[in-house]
Amino acid sequence: MLVAPAVLLASSCAPAPDAPVQAVQKEETVPSKSWEKLVDPDRAAKVQVVLRVRLLKREGSDKMGWDKVKLLGVIKNESRFKFAGEFEVAHYSGEPGVPDGESTIYLEPYNKTSPGLWRLLGGSGQSGASHQTQAAGSK
Amino acid sequence: MYHEDVKVKKGETVSGLGAEYGYKVSEWRKIWDDPKNAVLVRKRGKPEHLQIDDVLWVKIPWYTVTRRLTTDADGASFLLQRNGEPGKRMSWVQTVYRHNQPIGPNPSPFCVDACTPDDNLPFYWTEDEVAAPPPWVKKFSGDPKVNLSKTFADRPSRDAPTAAMGTTKWRAIVSIAVVNEKRITVYDSWVWGFDLTPAGVSTKVGPRVPSAIERQGHLNLLRKGIGGWLVDFTILGFHVDFNLMNPFTFSNQGWTFRTPP
Numbered sequence: 001m002l003v004a005p006a007v008l009l010a011s012s013c014a015p016a017p018d019a020p021v022q023a024v025q026k027e028e029t030v031p032s033k034s035w036e037k038l039v040d041p042d043r044a045a046k047v048q049v050v051l052r053v054r055l056l057k058r059e060g061s062d063k064m065g066w067d068k069v070k071l072l073g074v075i076k077n078e079s080r081f082k083f084a085g086e087f088e089v090a091h092y093s094g095e096p097g098v099p100d101g102e103s104t105i106y107l108e109p110y111n112k113t114s115p116g117l118w119r120l121l122g123g124s125g126q127s128g129a130s131h132q133t134q135a136a137g138s139k
Numbered sequence: 140m141y142h143e144d145v146k147v148k149k150g151e152t153v154s155g156l157g158a159e160y161g162y163k164v165s166e167w168r169k170i171w172d173d174p175k176n177a178v179l180v181r182k183r184g185k186p187e188h189l190q191i192d193d194v195l196w197v198k199i200p201w202y203t204v205t206r207r208l209t210t211d212a213d214g215a216s217f218l219l220q221r222n223g224e225p226g227k228r229m230s231w232v233q234t235v236y237r238h239n240q241p242i243g244p245n246p247s248p249f250c251v252d253a254c255t256p257d258d259n260l261p262f263y264w265t266e267d268e269v270a271a272p273p274p275w276v277k278k279f280s281g282d283p284k285v286n287l288s289k290t291f292a293d294r295p296s297r298d299a300p301t302a303a304m305g306t307t308k309w310r311a312i313v314s315i316a317v318v319n320e321k322r323i324t325v326y327d328s329w330v331w332g333f334d335l336t337p338a339g340v341s342t343k344v345g346p347r348v349p350s351a352i353e354r355q356g357h358l359n360l361l362r363k364g365i366g367g368w369l370v371d372f373t374i375l376g377f378h379v380d381f382n383l384m385n386p387f388t389f390s391n392q393g394w395t396f397r398t399p400p
Contacts, residue, residue: 111256
């Protein structure tokens with residue numbers, strides 16, 4: 001028997017292009033994108049996706065472990081997949097996952113058939129993460 | 140110990156089939172001279188005269204020789220290794236009960252490991268992993284040339300459960316898996332796992348031989364296990380994810396699972 005697919009719809013909410021610019025915008029801090037340079041080019045060249053993330057939770061492991069992260073920025077994305085604000089990343093049970101705090105992660109497909117599932121390069125935080133920084137006050 | 144009834148296909152040889160079931164190529168006589176093949180030997184005379192669709196009986200004598208289960212701070216680690224040689228048709232399967240802490244995209248407490256499928260096959264190791272074993276398994280086994288046809292390794296873990304959840308009881312059954320086309324024979328099975336209390340105290344469980352009921356549950360889970368996939372596309376400016384768990388269980392895909400006859 002076929003199982004009915006669960007469908008998730010997601011859309012971006014960009015402002016209308018002709019919306020008036022409000023004065024308050026001038027007072028906003030320009031977001032720092034210094035993390036864009038926190039990249040190991042050799043590792044980045046091996047993967048489709050490089051992201052800056054903050055670790056939210058280590059869920060544990062079976063054969064594979066899963067870490068929940070918050071997306072801080074996209075450094076490289078050559079996949080067709082659009083990452084949500086929070087998502088899970090896999091690693092081998094015997095390997096470290098996403099480091100504490102903020103880090104740059106290098107992602108490869110989790111399997112050959114699931115475009116939405118990703119794992120750290122080599123299945124490990126050792127090869128799949130770099131430039132760890134402990135963000136003060138981060139959650 | 141039992142025998143696999145292997146139907147010969149074009150290009151296959153006694154030594155080649157033996158190598159796929161864990162024998163050295165030079166050990167082809169152990170198969171050819173097996174009394175179960177006496178009729179075939181009389182009929183064909185020499186191994187070179189083997190014909191397509193002949194049935195060759197291959198004795199499967201391998202068993203686990205290493206069973207190393209250790210308690211970790213947040214779970215347990217298990218190394219299981221069998222004797223014999225590597226072989227393409229010798230693998231491992233594991234089913235898991237994740238109790239009150241299922242994790243990852245697959246929310247089911249019961250699963251065939253990898254619990255979120257990392258390929259569409261029922262085996263523990265993917266073909267890519269067999270070709271290039273993960274570095275942690277090399278270190279864990281102490282063998283830089285570890286072969287995953289002969290070695291199973293796992294290191295499950297969890298956060299300490301809340302008091303309301305109660306102790307997490309993570310359990311698995313792992314078996315040697317012998318592949319004959321789409322029939323998988325599982326044997327030398329081991330129950331293992333860990334208990335993790337709300338205070339964060341982990342205790343290993345097992346390894347022990349499964350009961351008849353546990354063995355049956357292991358087979359049933361394998362039959363109901365799933366490969367999985369996701370597809371996504373963009374239509375009218377909307378990004379659409381179809382999160383499909385593969386509706387075809389391993390059983391529906393044609394895989395059969397049994398214990399040795």
